[in-house]
Amino acid sequence: MLLERVGDFLTIAAFVYAIYWFRGRVRVQSMPAGLGFTSSVEFYRLQHARQRDLAASPWRYLALFVPGVGLALLGRTFDRPAGQTAAIAAFGVLLFLAVAWVHQRSARRLQDEIDELG
Secondary structure (H helix, E strand, O other): OHHHHHHHHHHHHHHHHHHHHHHHHHOOOOOOOOHHHOOHHHHHHHHHHHHHHHHHOOHHHHHHHHHHHHHHHHOOHHHOOHHHHHHHHHHHHHHHHHHHHHHHHHHHHHHHHHHHHO
16 A cells, blocks of 8 residues: 555656656747748748657656556555466556557657658
């Protein structure tokens, strides 16, 4: 029970830190410096490049959640059968891998769009 609560607290702390970290990196620049010197296609390309760079390395921010989610999922390890604990651990690993895969796929799609722009 205590491990679950610590895991929940760590997960909440990871969310707070991720929000703080993303706040400065995801904001769309509505009026960049030198707007009159860049075309809208160039501006669009730069925005896609920023989003691609964030999506290309998801482990940078997914790693924040591993300790909290791990403790929350495995907090009652000794109260459950070994098979159920193994299934929960496998589910947690698959969840993180699936999220990382989705982000990598998004990065590839953004790179394809950047390539189409020229």
